[in-house]
Amino acid sequence: MTQSVVVQVGQCGNQVGCRFWDLALREHAAVNKKGVYDEALSSFFRNVDTRIDIDDGVDIYRRKICSLKARAVLIDMEEGVLKEILQGPLRDLFDSKQFITDVSGSGNNWAVGHKVYGHQYREQIVEKLRRAAEQCDCLQCFFVIHSMGGGTGSGLGTFVLKTLEEEFPEVYRFVTSVYPSAEDDVITSPYNSVLAMKELTEHADCVLPIDNQSLVEIVNKIHQMTSCGIARTGVKQNSLVSSSKGCVKEAEKPFDSMNNIVATLLLHLTSSARFEGSLNMDLNEISMNLVPFPQLHYLTSSLTPLYSLADVNVPPRRLDQMFSDAFSKEYQLIQADPKHSLYLACALLVRGNVQVSDLRRNIERLKPSLHFVSWNQEAWKTGLCSVPPVGHSYSLLALANNTCVKPTFMELRERFTKLYKKKAHLHHYLNVNGMEQSCFTEALSSLASLIDEYSQLDATKGVVLADPPRLNIAV
Incomplete structure (x- = not known):
């Protein structure tokens, strides 16, 4: 059985990651009635005891999970979310050796996350990644969860991704990236997103882009469905779309429903690695079969x-x-x-x-x-x-x-260009040591090349090519 390590970066990455661990435990509790540590659990959990005790009764949050530890590294330059996790129902699933945190945050600035905190914490990051890897019998994949709009998620998240490629070049790198909507309240999110895009294009094996607007619409669609008679009983208390208990607090937060959907995506993606099936799909088969061109590794999901x-x-x-x-x-x-x-x-x-x-x-x-x-x-x-x-x-x-x-990438480029033409907020980035204006032009050029590659493919729609391009096909 292969194992994977989840790397959660920034507030969004850690909140989504926390939902993943909670829902994964629910699934395993439903299947593993006796609470015995098995191969399915070993894919994302390690056992520090010879036996575990998972309560599969009504109050699932009172189960004892102290002998299970998540195969995870949690990183955030604001300590608030990680502190809440350590005080929440899943606190026994992690220990302080899996955490990297600071107090000041990245100020919604990719350069601070990537150039400042990246270099400052690189040694700690490598140490914790190596520790997580050494606790695996057969490490297959790193899952990086982060957002694109803020500073830590975009900047430090992509720094971690690049570090993974340098330190573990043979291990697959799957990235779940949450993109900001056009109405995002972080004014510099287009800068952060485009700067992060260059790193994703260069260093990831697969990227699952998710945008906040789509999540909002799906949540609304579910609530509409459950209130119009399709499901007369309504949404269950603590359901996948409403529960926040496993993460931190009893009260539901604005993004809980959206985070649960992203976590459910990861549950589906990893289900074959965790459970038996007549036609199980290995994680490396996704990259192998769905990415014919190395840089075109952005996969839409439903x-x-x-x-x-x-x-x-x-x-x-x-x-x-x-x-x-x-x-x-x-x-x-x-x-x-x-x-x-x-x-x-x-x-x-x-x-x-x-x-x-x-x-x-x-x-x-x-x-x-x-x-x-x-x-x-x-x-x-x-x-x-x-x-x-x-x-x-x-x-x-x-x-x-x-x-x-x-179109998502084109819209992002347009929002970036509107800011960049006015040089708006540029000084916040250029004042960071190691950050130069060329970083912006190179990131924009990288995004333009990506868009151009998709445009070239679009131009072949309905056209039969006698000799398709093969030089860039991933082997």
Whole structure:
């Protein structure tokens, strides 16, 4: 059994990560009734005792988890969130040796996070990463969770990513990046996001971009669904979309529902690494099969059906509808419309009571309505994990390498350019030691090249290439 280490950076990264650990424990408690440490648990947890005791009763938060430790490194330059985690219900899941924190924060400045704190804490970061890696029997992947708009998440998060490539070049690097919406209250978020994008393009194996606006719309869609009679019982107390208890406090915070959706994405992505299945998909297969060009590793994601997120008691909809919804723009975790854009590759990760024949039938049904590059018409990867989300029959995570991410990047470039033309707030960055104006021009150039590559692919839509480009294809 392979293991993975989660690296949570910044306020957003740690809040999402905390939800992941809480929901992962729920899943394992539902399956592992006897509370015995097994291979499924070993993928993301290490055991410091010969036996664990997970309460699978009603009050799941009173279970004893003191013999389990999360395979995680938690980093934030403001100590508030990490302090709350250490005081919360999951405090026994971590120890102080897994934490790196400061008190002043990065001031919503990529340069402070990357250039100042990155170099200041590099030795500590490497030490804790090595310690986490040495506690794995077979380390397969690092999951980095961070946001793009702030200073620590974008700056220090991408510094950690670059450090992972330097220190562990053979270990896969999956990054979950939360992008700010256009109405973001951090005025410098376009700078931070574009500077971070250059690092993501150069140092990640796969990036799962998620934007706040899409999360808000999905949460609203779920609440609308549960209030209009589709689910008359409503959302359960402490459901996946409403619960914040496992993270810190009883009272729900504004971003709890959104963080839960991102955490659920990670649960789906890692389900085959944690549970048995008739068609399990290894994490390295995602990068191997979905990324034909090294830099085009941004994968859009969608989760269906939404009622499994809301944790409501409703009869399952038609199975085929779940597959159709996965390709609808309303279900994407980023503002995108993959069905009307060009696919380089697609993966369907199904959980629960679904047969291989169901997968094949739906792929054949959907293929005629989707546009794939001419040289990769059969670019489908499928995974089937037998363990569904808690309390539900089945669910689906669709991952797509699709040119529909281009509009998000173009909008980000436009917002960056508006600030940069006026030199607005630029001095806050240039006053940081090691930060030069060339960092901005290089980041903008990197983003422009990325957009151009997607545009070139878009131009081939519907065109059969006699000899497709192969020099940049990842092996």
